[in-house]
Amino acid sequence: MKGFDSNYKNLTDYILKITKQIWEGKDVESISKYYSENIPVRSPFGITYGFKPVIDATYKTLDEFPDRQLLGEDVIWSGNDDEGYHSSHRILSKATHLNDGYYGKKTGNKIVYRVIADCACKNNQVYDEWIVRDQGAMVRQLGYTPAQFARHLIDKEGGVSKAIKVFNRSSDKKSDYTPVKVNEVSSGYIYSNILKKIFNNDYDFEDYDRAASLFWPSNKVGNGSEDIIKYWSSLKNIFSEIKFTIEHVASLDEKNNNQKATIRWFLSGKHSKDSEEFGKKTDKDLFIMGINHAELRDDKIIREWVLFDEVAIWKQILM
Numbered sequence: 014m015k016g017f018d019s020n021y022k023n024l025t026d027y028i029l030k031i032t033k034q035i036w037e038g039k040d041v042e043s044i045s046k047y048y049s050e051n052i053p054v055r056s057p058f059g060i061t062y063g064f065k066p067v068i069d070a071t072y073k074t075l076d077e078f079p080d081r082q083l084l085g086e087d088v089i090w091s092g093n094d095d096e097g098y099h100s101s102h103r104i105l106s107k108a109t110h111l112n113d114g115y116y117g118k119k120t121g122n123k124i125v126y127r128v129i130a131d132c133a134c135k136n137n138q139v140y141d142e143w144i145v146r147d148q149g150a151m152v153r154q155l156g157y158t159p160a161q162f163a164r165h166l167i168d169k170e171g172g173v174s175k176a177i178k179v180f181n182r183s184s185d186k187k188s189d190y191t192p193v194k195v196n197e198v199s200s201g202y203i204y205s206n207i208l209k210k211i212f213n214n215d216y217d218f219e220d221y222d223r224a225a226s227l228f229w230p231s232n233k234v235g236n237g238s239e240d241i242i243k244y245w246s247s248l249k250n251i252f253s254e255i256k257f258t259i260e261h262v263a264s265l266d267e268k269n270n271n272q273k274a275t276i277r278w279f280l281s282g283k284h285s286k287d288s289e290e291f292g293k294k295t296d297k298d299l300f301i302m303g304i305n306h307a308e309l310r311d312d313k314i315i316r317e318w319v320l321f322d323e324v325a326i327w328k329q330i331l332m
Contacts, residue, residue, distance in 0.1 A: 015094035016136035024098045024134065025088040032102070035071065036083050044068045049140040053188065056144050057302045057325035059180050077114030082107045083128075089275040089306060091193050091263040097135035099192070099263055101275035103306050103318060104128045116155050117165070125232065126150040129304040129320050131261065131277055133190035141190040143261075143277060145304045149231040149323030159231075160292065163327035173332050179325045181300045182281060192261060200272035201264030204307045207314065208276060211245050212257040218242055221314045228318045241317075248321075251291050252282030252299070272309040277302075284330060291326060299329050 014021065021027040031047050034040045048064035061067070075081065084105040092098035105127055110120045126147045133141035152162040170176040195202050203220075210216040218238055227235035229244045249255070261277040280301040287293050303321040307314050 014098070018137055024090045024092075024100055027134070027137075028088050028090075028100045028102050028132070029085045032083050032085065032104070036075070036081060039075065041068055041071045041075070044071065047138060048142075049138045052140050052142060053185070054142045054144065055180060055184070055186075055302075056146070057180055057322040059177065060185055073114060077110065077112050077116065077119075078108035078124075079111055080109050086127075087273070087306060089263060089265045089273050091265070092134075096191070096193065097133060099190070099261075100130075100132050100134060101263060101304065101306065102130045102132065104130070110155055116152065116162075117157075120155055122154055122156070124151055124154040126154075127228070127232075127318065127320060129275075129306065129318070131275070131304060133188070141188045143302075143304065145302060145320045145322060147230050147232070147320055147322070148325070152324060153231055159323040160327045160331070163324050163331055166324070166328060167331055176328070176332055178332070179300070179328055180302055182279060193263070195262045196264075199264040200266050200274040200307070200309050200312075201262040201276070203272075203309065203312055204264075204274035204305075204314070205259045205262050205276055208259065208278060208305070209257065212249060212255055212280075218245075220312075221317075222310065225314050226316050228316075230319065230321055230323055244319075247288065247290055248280075248301075251284055251286050251288045251294075252280075253285040255280070255282040271315065272312075274307045274309065276305045276307075278305070279303075290323070291330060295330055297329060299326060301326060 035043055044064050044067050048067055051063050054061045086103045086105050089101045090098060107125050110122050112119050128146045131143040132139045149159045152159055167176040207220045218241060221241055227241045227244055235241050235244050258279045260279055264274040266272045284295045284297050284299045301321050306318040308316040
């Protein structure tokens with residue numbers, strides 16, 4: 014790859030190796046080499062700029078979870094040497110809560126959760142990142158509900174009037190990264206149209222294989238159409254005045270392998286219906302940033318990973 018160190022065979026190798034070096038190799042300062050000086054890093058909780066906040070956050074996480082392992086389940090990549098590359102890295106994290114920190118007093122609990130990080134890369138550096146963590150899974154394994162932990166954050170930040178607002182549609186999205194044009198026969202294009210259909214009232218989920226598996230936030234797993242409809246409906250049905258937009262599309266369609274697609278999406282609307290997951294309706298405007306991975310065979314979804322942050326949703330409900 015042009016501009017990258019010669020010890021990286023391809024983009025997947027680059028992403029997996031630098032992730033392991035930084036986290037499991039505890040080489041946190043190498044972030045200043047692999048992240049650009051002014052990189053924007055966006056998550057459901059907001060934006061930071063530059064590699065210094067990334068270094069600080071990494072040290073804090075490793076102090077609280079010193080044995081954290083980041084198991085790279087997949088890297089769906091696109092791009093080329095001239096325009097640069099984009100990777101969507103799905104990680105299964107395992108860690109033990111061994112010290113006090115952001116998630117409260119140490120519990121000694123072992124936790125497992127997923128993260129998806131979308132990174133734009135060029136010349137051996139990541140220069141733009143979007144990241145979504147399954148904080149719902151994390152906090153549930155540490156003794157909170159997402160609502161309780163959101164309340165804890167609001168109180169820690171000084172109460173409703175002073176608490177930091179989460180990322181929303183008006184947040185800064187400027188970037189030096191230019192997405193590759195989406196091919197209309199690619200799995201990314203097919204999957205983006207499927208996601209749009211989900212938020213139509215009459216969609217019958219015909220684009221899912223009968224034996225499809227779904228991996229949902231809080232480590233929930235669904236199998237078959239009934240579960241898939243149930244989980245997607247649990248999100249869609251809390252809203253009225255829905256606005257669903259596709260923010261980024263990429264795919265990896267390799268010969269002799271199943272098609273793979275990754276989509277970053279925004280969902281917003283009025284919290285207008287009661288639900289088990291998000292409580293009594295508040296009629297507040299809610300916003301969700303999500304990143305999905307999907308594996309397709311013969312243009313039907315056989316496996317789907319959906320990530321959004323339930324704590325970020327609850328923070329909006331409670332503020």
